[in-house]
Amino acid sequence: MLIKVPSVANLGLETIKVDIEVNLANRGLPGFEIVGLADKAVAESKERVRTGITSSEIDFPQKKITVNMAPADVPKEGSTYDLPIAVGILSSVLNFPIPEKSLFLGELSFDGSLRHTKGAFLMALFAKEFGFENLFVPLPSANEAACIKGLKVLPVENLTQICQHLLGQKDILPIVYQPAEESIFDKPEFDMKEVLGQEQAKRAMEIAAAGGHNIIMVGSPGSGKTMLARALPGILPPLNEAESLEVTKIFSASGGIPPGGSLIMQRQFRAPHHTASLVGLVGGGSKPQPGEISLAHRGVLFLDEFNEFPRTIMEAMRQPLEDGYLTISRAKQRVVYPADFMLVASANPCPCGYAMHPKKTCSCAPTQIAKYQKRISGPILDRIDLHIAVMPVDAEEFKNNQQGSEFLEESSKIKKRVVLARQKQQARFASEKIHSNSQMKNNHIKKYCTLTSDVEEILRQASLKFNLSARSYMKLIKVSRTIADLDSSVEILVSHMAEALQYKPKNFESA
Amino acid sequence: MAQHNEVGKIGEKLAREFLEKQGYKILEQNYKTKYAEIDLVTENQKKLIFVEVRTKVGEQFGSPEDTLDRKKLWKVLQNAKFYSGFTGWQGPERIDAVCIVLNPDFSIDRLTHHENIVS
Numbered sequence: 001m002l003i004k005v006p007s008v009a010n011l012g013l014e015t016i017k018v019d020i021e022v023n024l025a026n027r028g029l030p031g032f033e034i035v036g037l038a039d040k041a042v043a044e045s046k047e048r049v050r051t052g053i054t055s056s057e058i059d060f061p062q063k064k065i066t067v068n069m070a071p072a073d074v075p076k077e078g079s080t081y082d083l084p085i086a087v088g089i090l091s092s093v094l095n096f097p098i099p100e101k102s103l104f105l106g107e108l109s110f111d112g113s114l115r116h117t118k119g120a121f122l123m124a125l126f127a128k129e130f131g132f133e134n135l136f137v138p139l140p141s142a143n144e145a146a147c148i149k150g151l152k153v154l155p156v157e158n159l160t161q162i163c164q165h166l167l168g169q170k171d172i173l174p175i176v177y178q179p180a181e182e183s184i185f186d187k188p189e190f191d192m193k194e195v196l197g198q199e200q201a202k203r204a205m206e207i208a209a210a211g212g213h214n215i216i217m218v219g220s221p222g223s224g225k226t227m228l229a230r231a232l233p234g235i236l237p238p239l240n241e242a243e244s245l246e247v248t249k250i251f252s253a254s255g256g257i258p259p260g261g262s263l264i265m266q267r268q269f270r271a272p273h274h275t276a277s278l279v280g281l282v283g284g285g286s287k288p289q290p291g292e293i294s295l296a297h298r299g300v301l302f303l304d305e306f307n308e309f310p311r312t313i314m315e316a317m318r319q320p321l322e323d324g325y326l327t328i329s330r331a332k333q334r335v336v337y338p339a340d341f342m343l344v345a346s347a348n349p350c351p352c353g354y355a356m357h358p359k360k361t362c363s364c365a366p367t368q369i370a371k372y373q374k375r376i377s378g379p380i381l382d383r384i385d386l387h388i389a390v391m392p393v394d395a396e397e398f399k400n401n402q403q404g405s406e407f408l409e410e411s412s413k414i415k416k417r418v419v420l421a422r423q424k425q426q427a428r429f430a431s432e433k434i435h436s437n438s439q440m441k442n443n444h445i446k447k448y449c450t451l452t453s454d455v456e457e458i459l460r461q462a463s464l465k466f467n468l469s470a471r472s473y474m475k476l477i478k479v480s481r482t483i484a485d486l487d488s489s490v491e492i493l494v495s496h497m498a499e500a501l502q503y504k505p506k507n508f509e510s511a
Numbered sequence: 512m513a514q515h516n517e518v519g520k521i522g523e524k525l526a527r528e529f530l531e532k533q534g535y536k537i538l539e540q541n542y543k544t545k546y547a548e549i550d551l552v553t554e555n556q557k558k559l560i561f562v563e564v565r566t567k568v569g570e571q572f573g574s575p576e577d578t579l580d581r582k583k584l585w586k587v588l589q590n591a592k593f594y595s596g597f598t599g600w601q602g603p604e605r606i607d608a609v610c611i612v613l614n615p616d617f618s619i620d621r622l623t624h625h626e627n628i629v630s
Contacts, residue, residue, distance in 0.1 A: 026626075027625075027626045027627045028625065028626070028627055029576060029579060029608065029625050029628040030576055030625070062576075062623075466607055
């Protein structure tokens with residue numbers, strides 16, 4: 001008896017349909033074979049299915065069972081095929097039909113219950129696109145699939161339950177989508193209020209958050225660079241619907257959505273250590289997995305101690321910084337992962353860290369400083385829109401600030417301005433594919449950032465004086481556009497451009 | 512004779528009776544070659560059928576099917592090739608297994624005939 005159970009395979013962010021064909025032959029020694037380019041985890045599903053069915057108090061058929069996964073030339077991986085295989089076998093034992101327009105996915109536990117399985121969200125997107133109506137997914141993954149509207153997501157707790165449903169004895173009720181509640185873990189570590197002094201750096205952070213600009217902070221140790229970066233999530237605007245879908249896709253593919261989780265609504269803040277491997281950061285592997293830069297998609301990638309990162313890693317980020325996506329090519333497959341992130345970097349000016357310190361003397365030789373700063377390559381610095389020097393907070397100022405700290409601005413207030421500026425950008429780019437000012441290409445700049453003659457004159461003088469590259473020139477216009485948005489100004493004014501010029505690349509040695 | 516050999520003999524007898532009832536013609540029993548032994552060589556519907564008989568008392572320590580490992584199947588296959596070569600058989604062949612589970616009093620608990628076990 002031959003039974004077909006439809007399921008899916010996720011290749012990166014792409015989803016294809018996989019038919020699980022289960023055949024129970026009357027001839028031959030009883031056994032269990034799986035064919036169709038199955039990896040180790042799929043081959044091991046034999047044991048999970050056998051024990052899961054036996055634990056559900058159903059006799060495992062003493063027949064020669066052959067399972068084929070079609071198309072047979074696509075490598076199958078993971079534990080997601082346990083449920084379709086078990087349903088195929090049970091369907092021939094208990095004689096129930098496989099419902100039409102349905103997809104099955106789930107990992108079995110030895111006791112016959114179903115475990116949280118990654119990729120439920122991607123399957124739901126696929127089902128929506130290709131007209132499947134019923135999705136059978138494990139209960140802990142059901143909410144993840146249910147955020148796609150117009151589908152019947154049936155949460156399966158164990159094999160007994162799905163048998164009763166398919167035999168028509170006791171129906172499983174479709175799950176109702178519940179948005180994830182904001183947990184305490186989503187709260188940022190610091191509030192902008194807690195950062196004393198550093199008003200210019202805070203302003204730069206606000207601009208970066210509003211326009212999605214890359215930012216680098218250079219300063220001596222203990223001046224608050226890391227604290228500023230850690231407070232950044234508190235002023236980031238929330239993800240819009242389209243962005244949220246993109247981020248959730250990546251997390252679903254990499255198994256980053258917790259059981260019971262659903263759409264990711266917060267911008268991600270990823271802070272990998274500088275010992276991270278190249279593949280860990282940009283993604284890769286023989287079965288390409290998303291790296292930190294893709295997990296930071298539409299969010300923040302914070303690289304603390306930027307010059308400690310190996311050169312290869314920094315250079316590998318050049319292309320995704322420009323394009324917003326990364327193509328990982330391996331012998332077996334090619335995967336495109338989106339990687340449109342906001343880079344926040346922090347660095348010391350020299351090995352001892354006190355090169356720019358107003359009071360302490362730097363103990364480094366000039367050659368050492370030059371060598372240290374050369375670790376960050378020019379092309380990378382050129383791709384960073386905002387360059388700021390974080391000066392150490394004076395002890396006197398610190399004391400005054402401590403007293404007046406209740407007057408400092410809270411993150412929530414800054415966030416309101418940022419959200420307003422983002423809304424303006426979204427309205428502006430409604431007909432475009434981009435979301436924020438930092439993503440503007442030259443044609444967008446031409447279209448949306450017409451400069452008055454005064455502003456153009458300032459920019460011309462500045463580019464002559466500082467020898468700005470063509471890219472830096474465009475970056476200045478983008479930053480000034482964001483500053484104008486924060487100021488609720490339709491036009492870019494001279495003051496906006498003047499402020500933008502302060503954030504241009506600097507030579508920190510002379511600072 | 513040790514008990515497990517006796518059980519084997521009883522099993523082979525039961526299998527032979529079972530196959531005869533099904534209309535199989537028994538050509539040889541315990542056919543020995545220099546490799547090993549074939550329990551039963553039969554003919555049915557112009558097919559030469561080699562039968563390996565496995566017998567166990569009770570299934571607490573594994574079923575008779577479990578004892579048919581790859582090594583045993585390979586041995587049976589080699590033997591079958593030798594037999595058909597030696598007798599000059601021209602025609603289809605098949606290797607079957609008859610698995611028997613006995614109760615402690617040697618009455619039949621289960622007798623299963625698996626067709627075409629080597630494919």
